[in-house]
Amino acid sequence: QVQVVESGGGVDQPGRSLRLSCAASGFSFRSYGMHWVRQAPGKGLEWVAVIWHDGSNKYYADSVKGRFTISRDNSKNTLYLQMNSLRGDDTAVYHCARDRGVLRSLEWFPTYMDVWGKGTTVTVSS
Amino acid sequence: DIQMTQSPSSLSASVGDRVTITCQASQDIRNYLNWYQQKPGTAPKLLIYDASNLETGVPSRFSGSGSGTDFTFTISSLQPEDIATYYCQQYDNLPLTFGGGTKVETK
Numbered sequence: 001q002v003q004v005v006e007s008g009g010g011v012d013q014p015g016r017s018l019r020l021s022c023a024a025s026g027f028s029f030r031s032y033g034m035h036w037v038r039q040a041p042g043k044g045l046e047w048v049a050v051i052w053h054d055g056s057n058k059y060y061a062d063s064v065k066g067r068f069t070i071s072r073d074n075s076k077n078t079l080y081l082q083m084n085s086l087r088g089d090d091t092a093v094y095h096c097a098r099d100r101g102v103l104r105s106l107e108w109f110p111t112y113m114d115v116w117g118k119g120t121t122v123t124v125s126s
Numbered sequence: 127d128i129q130m131t132q133s134p135s136s137l138s139a140s141v142g143d144r145v146t147i148t149c150q151a152s153q154d155i156r157n158y159l160n161w162y163q164q165k166p167g168t169a170p171k172l173l174i175y176d177a178s179n180l181e182t183g184v185p186s187r188f189s190g191s192g193s194g195t196d197f198t199f200t201i202s203s204l205q206p207e208d209i210a211t212y213y214c215q216q217y218d219n220l221p222l223t224f225g226g227g228t229k230v231e232t233k
Contacts, residue, residue, distance in 0.1 A: 044211075045164075045213055045224045047221055047224065050220070060221075062127075109217075110217060110222065111175070112176075116170050116171070
């Protein structure tokens, strides 16, 4: 069964750090790009970060750039999101998602997210 | 960044009605547009990719069209299980961006 399962969420204070994990199973994890997408309470979807299938490229939303780091361990079929300098507006459900990808000029580029996890909740509050 | 403007933000329709949602991009995104469905408390689900391609296993009452800056998502005959929030998402350029969502409810 193709699935991704997030973990690591919790309650933390502003300025602290948290690391989220996303365990993938049922597919060749090393062949797919992966995303983090978040959803604040009562709000819409916000893309956070993407990492290429081999970890060669990473991109971030401006709202998290310099504070969050996306990484992956293909030997463990696991995606990570290191979240530093947490702020109140980081409070959200964080989903990881698989990207099917496409080749543009012989280079992989993210496209659509076809497998999503249920998410892990991060609450930043003093 | 490419801005995605979805409308309406919410709508109420009867079972069997045709439902249409629009998504407008702030610049030409070719056909690099996807549609997702999210039911309360669950993960989003991919319905349509590349503006008009139906994801495997998705009922044929869902469809999408458009290119450039203007896109349309249609449910040909609304079913009770279609009650959800729908999002468009562009992938013409990074950062990937989503529309604000359209909440579909039944009358």
